[in-house]
Amino acid sequence: MEMKYVGKILQERPRKRWEEQIIESVQARGEERWKERIDNRNLTLNMDNAALCVSQFADGKWKPRDKSSFSLARNSLDTAATLIQRQTYAELIDFDNHLDDISQDWRNPSLNLEVDEEAGTVG
Incomplete structure (x- = not known):
């Protein structure tokens, strides 16, 4: 949960x-x-x-x-620092955003993919 x-x-x-x-x-x-x-x-x-x-x-x-x-994955800190530098957090859609506009996906699939790609866990 x-x-x-x-x-x-x-x-x-x-x-x-x-x-x-x-x-x-x-x-x-x-x-x-x-x-x-x-x-x-x-x-x-x-x-x-x-x-x-x-x-x-x-x-x-x-x-x-x-x-x-x-423990954290080997490159977690570097990945977090890079995403902060890019201000990726500005793309985050929280549940309140979703309630204001239900076309916004609070599960953040595109942001999650960007994090995975930066961390090197996909593709």
């Missing part, structure tokens, strides 16, 4: 009731709960550190995972 939220600042976001309901639903099915976030403060043209923050829900709390417990 995937859920996305984009906030302006990582610390500004209190957990919402709908998020709690989703967590409870996943818990009832016995699935592991993970949360991945992008810390925009670490998104730079010179990507030295991963902006990915991974947390696991355990004992009723979100606990950050040690960065050594997961």
